[in-house]
Amino acid sequence: MRVALFITCLADQFYAEAGVATVRLLRALGVEVDFPKEQTCCGQPAFNAGHWKEARSLAQRTLGIFQDAEYVVLPSGSCASMVKNHYLELLPGDGEALGLSEKTYELSQFLVRVLGVTELGKGLKGKKIAYHHGCHALRELGVKEEPLLLLKNSGAEILPWEAAEECCGFGGLFSVKLPEVSLAMADRKISTLPKADALTSTDAGCLLHLTGRMGKQGRNMRVVPLATLLWEAYAG
Amino acid sequence: MQVKAKLYPKEAARLLREHPGVREAVTGATLHFEEGRKRAYQEIDAEAWRERAKRVKDHLLTHLDHYLELAEKRLQEKGVQVHWAEDPEEAHRILREIVARHGVKRVVKAKSMLTEELGVNPLLESLGVEVYETDLGEYLIQLLGEPPSHIVGPAIHLALPDIQRLFHQRFGTPLDASPEALAAVARKVLREAFLTADLGISGANFLVAETGTLALMENEGNIRLSTSLPRVHVAFVGIEKLLPRFADLALFLPLTARAATGQRLSTYVSLIQGPAKEGEEGPKEVHVVLVDHGRTSLLHDPEAWEVLRCLRCGACLNACPVYRQTGGHPYGYVYSGPIGAVLDPGLLGLEDTYPLPYASTLCGACYEACPVKIPIPKLLLTWRQRAVERGLVPTWEKGAMQAFSKVMQSPSLYRLFSKALRGLPLPQDLLPLLKAWTEGRGPLRPSPKPFHELWQELNKE
Numbered sequence: 208m209r210v211a212l213f214i215t216c217l218a219d220q221f222y223a224e225a226g227v228a229t230v231r232l233l234r235a236l237g238v239e240v241d242f243p244k245e246q247t248c249c250g251q252p253a254f255n256a257g258h259w260k261e262a263r264s265l266a267q268r269t270l271g272i273f274q275d276a277e278y279v280v281l282p283s284g285s286c287a288s289m290v291k292n293h294y295l296e297l298l299p300g301d302g303e304a305l306g307l308s309e310k311t312y313e314l315s316q317f318l319v320r321v322l323g324v325t326e327l328g329k330g331l332k333g334k335k336i337a338y339h340h341g342c343h344a345l346r347e348l349g350v351k352e353e354p355l356l357l358l359k360n361s362g363a364e365i366l367p368w369e370a371a372e373e374c375c376g377f378g379g380l381f382s383v384k385l386p387e388v389s390l391a392m393a394d395r396k397i398s399t400l401p402k403a404d405a406l407t408s409t410d411a412g413c414l415l416h417l418t419g420r421m422g423k424q425g426r427n428m429r430v431v432p433l434a435t436l437l438w439e440a441y442a443g
Numbered sequence: 444m445q446v447k448a449k450l451y452p453k454e455a456a457r458l459l460r461e462h463p464g465v466r467e468a469v470t471g472a473t474l475h476f477e478e479g480r481k482r483a484y485q486e487i488d489a490e491a492w493r494e495r496a497k498r499v500k501d502h503l504l505t506h507l508d509h510y511l512e513l514a515e516k517r518l519q520e521k522g523v524q525v526h527w528a529e530d531p532e533e534a535h536r537i538l539r540e541i542v543a544r545h546g547v548k549r550v551v552k553a554k555s556m557l558t559e560e561l562g563v564n565p566l567l568e569s570l571g572v573e574v575y576e577t578d579l580g581e582y583l584i585q586l587l588g589e590p591p592s593h594i595v596g597p598a599i600h601l602a603l604p605d606i607q608r609l610f611h612q613r614f615g616t617p618l619d620a621s622p623e624a625l626a627a628v629a630r631k632v633l634r635e636a637f638l639t640a641d642l643g644i645s646g647a648n649f650l651v652a653e654t655g656t657l658a659l660m661e662n663e664g665n666i667r668l669s670t671s672l673p674r675v676h677v678a679f680v681g682i683e684k685l686l687p688r689f690a691d692l693a694l695f696l697p698l699t700a701r702a703a704t705g706q707r708l709s710t711y712v713s714l715i716q717g718p719a720k721e722g723e724e725g726p727k728e729v730h731v732v733l734v735d736h737g738r739t740s741l742l743h744d745p746e747a748w749e750v751l752r753c754l755r756c757g758a759c760l761n762a763c764p765v766y767r768q769t770g771g772h773p774y775g776y777v778y779s780g781p782i783g784a785v786l787d788p789g790l791l792g793l794e795d796t797y798p799l800p801y802a803s804t805l806c807g808a809c810y811e812a813c814p815v816k817i818p819i820p821k822l823l824l825t826w827r828q829r830a831v832e833r834g835l836v837p838t839w840e841k842g843a844m845q846a847f848s849k850v851m852q853s854p855s856l857y858r859l860f861s862k863a864l865r866g867l868p869l870p871q872d873l874l875p876l877l878k879a880w881t882e883g884r885g886p887l888r889p890s891p892k893p894f895h896e897l898w899q900e901l902n903k904e
Contacts, residue, residue, distance in 0.1 A: 216851070219894045220864060221887075226894035230901050242898045248851040253844055255805055257827025257836070261848035268852065296821075346807035374764045378804025380840070383879035385802065387456040390883040391466060391768040392804075419884025 209239045210317070211276035213269075215286040216248040217411040218432070225282045225411070228438035229314055233280070235441055236322060243272045250297075251289040256380045259297060266294050270303045278321065279311045282434040284344025284409040287313040292347055313344055313409055314434055319353040325360055330443035331436065332362030337403035337428075339396070339417070340372045341410035354409065354433055361440030366401040377416040393420040405429040407436050444562050444590065447775030448787055448796040454773035455802075465600045469592075469770040472599045476761040479705020480812060486707075492698050497816040499691055500752040503683075504742060510652040510685050511733065517655030518731055521717030526732045531561045537732055538566065538677065545675055545728075547572055547641040551633075553659065553666040554578035555646025556594055556755055557679045557734060559777040560790075563644065575636040577665035579629055586613060592771035594778065595703050595757035600770040633665065643673040643726065647680045648754070649695060650731070653688045656716055657731070660699060660709040667713050676726040678715075682738050683751040695754070702814035703756035737790035746825045750785045752815040759809035759819060765802055774799060781809035785822040793826060797835045800826035843876060861893045 210233055214226045233240050250265030269290065273279045281287040290311045298304040318324045336358055344350040355365055376382070376392025383389075393416060400406065406428055408414055418430040447454070458465055503510055515525045528534035541547070550572055552558065564585070567574045576585040580598035584591060586609060591597030598606075606625055610616045614628050645666060649658040657678055659666045670676050686695060692714075700706040719725035742748050760766045760780035771779030776796070778786045784799040793800075800823045803809075809819040830836055850856045864887075881887065 214894045216857075220861065220889050223890035223892060223894040223897055227897055227901060230898075231904075242895075244895070245854050247854060247857045248847075250851070253848060255824070255827075256801075256840070256844065257824065257829070257831040258841075258844040258848075259828050259831070261844050265848065265851055296824075342804065342806035342808075346811065374804050374806035374808070376764070376804060378806075381801070381804050383876050384840075385452055385455060385765075386879045386883055387459045388765055388768050388802075389804075391459055392764050393883075395470065395764070395767075415887075416884065419880075419887075422885050423883060 208237070209241060209277045210280045211241045211243055211273055211278070213246060213249070213273065213279050213281045213286070213290070214242070215281055215283045215411065217415065218282055221415055222282075222411045222432045222435075225432035225434040228432070228434040229280070229282045232327070232434070232438045232441055236318075236324060238322070241276070243276075245272050249286045249289045251286055251293075252379045254289065254293055254297065255378075263297050266297050266304070270294070270298075270301075270307055273307055274303060276310065278317065279307065280314055280317045281311070282314045282409070282432060283411060284313045284341040284348055284350055285412065287311055287316070288343040288347040313348055313350055315353040315357055315409065315437070316348060316350045318357060318437070325356055327357060327361050327437060327441040328443060329362045330440040331358060334363045334404045335366050335402070336363045336436070337366050337368050337401055337406045338371060339375060339406060339408040339413055341408050341413050342374050344409045345372060350409070357437055357440065358407075363436075363440070366403050368399060368401050370396050370399040375413045375417055377410075377412045379412065382416060389416070390420060393417060397421055397424065397426060400428070403428065405431050405436065407431050407433050409433050444559055444777055446787075446791055446795050448791075448799050450775055451773050451798040451802060454775065455769045458769050458773055464602055464605075465770050466768050468600055468602045470767050472596060473761040473763075473767050476596075476704060476757075477812070480702055480758055480761065481705075483701035483705040483707065487701070492694065493814055493816050496694055496698055496814055497752060499687065499694070500815050503685055503687055504748065504751055506687075507682065507685070507742065510687055511682060514650055514652040514655060514685055515733075517652065518717070521655050522729070523655065523717050524728070524730045526730060527735075528732050529735045531736065534561045534563075534679065534732055534734055534736075535566050537730075538563065539570065541675065541677060541730060542567070542570055542572060542642070545641055547675070549573045549575070549636065549640045550642045550644055551575050551577050551636050551640040551669045551673060552581075553643070553645035553661070553669040554581045554597065555644070555679060556591070556777050557646045557681050558644060559591060560736060561679065561734065563679070575633060575640070577633050577636070577669050578661075579626065579663060579665075582629055582633065583609065590772065591777065592779070593757055593760055594755050594782075600772065637668045637672050640673045641675065643669040643671075643676045645670050645676065645678050647678050647684055648699060649686045649692065650680050650684055651686050651689050651692065654716075656689060656714050658692055658696065659713040659715070660696065660711070661713075662704070662706075662710040664711055667711055670713060670715060671725050674726055675728045675730070676715075677730040677732065679732045679734055681734050681736075683742075683753075698814045699754050699756050702754070702758040702812065741789040744789065747785070747789050747822060749817055750782070750789055750822060752817055753782055753786065754815060756814060758812040758814060762808040762812035763803070764806065764808065765804065774802065781819045781823075782817070785817075785819055785826060788826050793829055793833065793835065797830055800830065839875060858895075861895075864889050865891075
């Protein structure tokens with residue numbers, strides 16, 4: 208089985224370790240991994256802000272890059288949903304977009320639904336984890352149980368968090384168009400955050416936003432992409 | 444009502460800075476409602492109810508001409524006087540005539556977002572008529588001279604001390620008066636108004652075309668009093684509020700209650716079947732004003748019409764983490780939150796409401812809450828796309844998007860950008876975009892090396 212990794216621009220720049228973890232984990236599970244070098248951004252920032260001309264051209268080039276892949280895996284829920292769901296709206300009736308949609312997965316979704324893996328190892332034994340459900344993973348991809356299952360089965364405890372399914376306030380361009388509202392939303396997440404060994408999520412944007420805000424408030428907690436934790440679960 | 448939607452970004456920021464108590468009050472109340480809604484949806488096959496309600500509304504909206512004529516006929520058969528108002532001016536003319544004919548001096552009003560839309564209160568006041576809002580929340584904001592901040596809970600932004608202060612100034616109650624004591628004061632004032640008013644004004648949750656029945660839902664009993672005690676009743680009804688059949692109420696009344704407040708049914712449901720007959724109690728004259736005010740043109744918009752399914756339950760407001768930070772006032776119009784962000788541009792035009800479709804992170808919580816499955820995130824994207832096409836977004840955003848697209852189109856430019864991000868820490872604050880980011884979150888900290896460089900090393904493993 209061969210997977211083409213779509214690292215996504217945000218993870219490429221800010222969470223490179225999530226990419227490394229994804230590659231190591233997939234290889235360890237017997238999957239061959241390609242990394243098409245031409246890849247950049249899926250176009251989501253432009254799409255969400257209404258700049259569909261720009262988004263469409265980025266979608267088209269992404270289609271070309273991943274056309275021949277067997278599977279496309281992203282360590283991101285929102286970029287995976289962009290490719291899987293929104294390319295079909297940007298390029299209605301496009302057979303290639305449909306083809307790409309059908310073979311695109313967020314990492315934990317791929318592990319559980321395609322590989323049928325639900326246990327990676329016991330590397331997270333005793334760790335208390337706060338899990339932030341990225342909105343697009345949760346509500347657009349329906350990825351809810353997969354990450355929790357993988358974390359729990361590796362010995363981690365998922366802490367109850369009343370705001371776990373609430374939006375963190377990142378929202379792409381929203382975070383700079385309406386910064387005050389965006390930060391108030393982050394503050395609600397952070398003020399309800401349980402005392403955990405690590406805060407994790409599928410999405411780099413949410414983590415970047417929450418880490419920055421927590422740092423600003425002098426709140427110390429390890430904030431780490433899900434892919435990194437899943438690799439730790441495997442490698443111990 | 445005056446439209447101040449263009450000021451949304453500034454007003455939202457100002458409110459958060461100057462009135463932090465509003466955020467607390469709104470968050471507390473909406474989380475409570477949202478919890479109730481979730482529980483109420485879990486008790487039923489919510490997906491099936493919502494899908495059914497969506498289909499009924501879609502049928503209605505795609506046959507609206509037929510059902511409007513049927514409703515008019517049935518209402519007239521019951522002795523109700525039917526009026527058609529295309530815009531607020533026509534609605535005003537109709538109301539002015541009724542007020543003049545009956546020599547109306549005092550009006551009791553049931554909470555109605557449509558009458559806020561039409562500016563009914565300012566009109567009546569200009570005619571020298573005394574107006575009493577009789578929904579407790581609506582009465583509070585009337586005393587404060589504020590517009591509603593939530594479709595269902597118009598005073599959701601107020602905390603108990605705000606109300607204690609208000610009543611202290613108005614009625615001389617002690618500053619620590621209990622909620623029960625405050626309600627008793629309001630009740631006394633409103634009782635007197637109910638008994639002496641010449642005219643009752645209401646909206647309607649539904650108007651059944653098949654039977655000409657007005658359906659009104661409430662928890663306080665004020666709507667029943669407003670529509671039954673005065674000798675004349677005028678109901679303003681948006682043309683999208685119709686239902687085809689009487690039996691549809693069996694779905695829509697409980698679904699609306701579950702979505703709005705988590706109740707199985709509202710405490711009171713009034714089904715109004717026309718004026719009182721000889722020997723019966725109740726208004727001798729009932730008027731229904733069917734109001735368009737932008738709805739027909741919105742119905743003809745193939746990409747945006749679905750918002751007309753809206754039941755005004757407020758569930759999307761309660762579910763929305765953006766709305767929750769500020770309440771409804773910064774949105775600058777009657778309809779705020781997610782529904783306002785897709786309804787206001789449709790009713791008023793995008794030019795006057797441009798920032799509202801951007802008042803969302805596209806988190807999708809509104810769609811999950813909506814009892815008639817309005818695809819709010821999809822509609823937000825439609826309006827955003829139009830904002831870009833019509834040149835309404837700021838110049839910096841357009842420039843930034845073009846630059847972004849250019850960089851992302853070219854792997855070599857992308858690699859240059861990647862180096863610049865790591866090599867040039869200082870100019871970051873010069874860019875307004877980055878400044879907006881870093882002010883609340885500190886500087887951006889890229890990984891020491893981007894993944895596309897690490898990939899080479901990984902391949903040697």
